[in-house]
Amino acid sequence: MLHKAKKTYHHGDLRAGLLSSARMLLEEQGISALGLRAITRHAGVSSAAATPHFGNLMGLLSALATVGYEELAVALEPVLEEGAHAAGLVYVRFAILNPGLFTLMFRSDVIDRNEPALAAARARTSGMLTRLIDSLGGQQPQRTQAGTRAALWGKVHGLAVLAIDGFLDVLLSSQGEGLSLEDLLEDALR
Amino acid sequence: MLHKAKKTYHHGDLRAGLLSSARMLLEEQGISALGLRAITRHAGVSSAAATPHFGNLMGLLSALATVGYEELAVALEPVLEEGAHAAGLVYVRFAILNPGLFTLMFRSDVIDRNEPALAAARARTSGMLTRLIDSLGGQQPQRTQAGTRAALWGKVHGLAVLAIDGFLDVLLSSQGEGLSLEDLLEDALR
DNA sequence: AGCGTAAACTTATCAGTGATAAGATTCTTT
């Protein structure tokens, strides 16, 4: 409805249009704004128009989360060779730039983790991360491999979640002024 | 309804009863089961009985999250002297033992962070954590204070979230058998 | 003691939600 002026009965690519509308609503008004009626109204179609494409609301949101995992994989790929520090920064930056989408990706009450496309995208992304971590080899000699994975993944993911929730800003403001959020992340991910 | 057989018009302590019912539903069926009608039905009262005590559903859930922050503070207090490793373990154990409650505590779309009691409990708990981290002093010499806080808090919180989501079990099963979840946490928190 | 007010609780109702069956429109395939 925003871009196309032609009002044909068929939308052309309503599937993509609905995902785009949902994403806009998600980032601008939060997950609670992701109602079926709000999304379809924003896309300029009736509230039942999503059914043939996604089945139900959970199907739509699962498809949106799939987009999130795919974009995260695309962002991570070029820095995988540079090691955990660079990849961690990219991970947290993705979360900060797409807070709603990142949050949705881990909200298993709203998305269906068994959805095949979502499961595939997730497996691909998390496979990249575990391969990256394992490539560090013996840098953490007193830990098991699983312990190293958990520690790194936990720190990065925790920083992302805390950043979205605004906790890192609290830490920054309690500190002296001359520290940016980017500096803090660089520092914490060392 | 479960404990009391006497059916007086007034419940006695419906506020506590509703919180208890909500908590049971939360841990047994997840956050999506926390409807106003489900909670009041479980407590044996009408669906409007919560209004005088909590105003609305968000008020009820905020009060429940407040209980969570208070219990976490109580669990953390005795190990604060033992340092970050012990406190981190307690933090993650609390999350694993109360996955629904812990998740609720960080779901700002469902609870009201400006609720005075909740804000107070949160400030008290996070104050304990920052004081603990700061007491570590110069153990991380090449970091700023805010960076040290973020790194530790992030790792612990990330491990908690990943544990609840089942990611740590995945790491465990990919490892050789002889590693328990507790071992993994010990390892990762080192 | 008992009266009156306020609080707790119930009932009834309202607007809004996601799902779905049935009907209208357009694309596609033969």
Place this chain on the structure above:
DNA sequence: AAAGAATCTTATCACTGATAAGTTTACGCT
């Protein structure tokens, strides 16, 4: 060009949280 299938709309359903009005009980005040 006709038939069939897919897309989209309309109308409706069961359900949700909120709320106004009515009923019951507790409790402070004289």
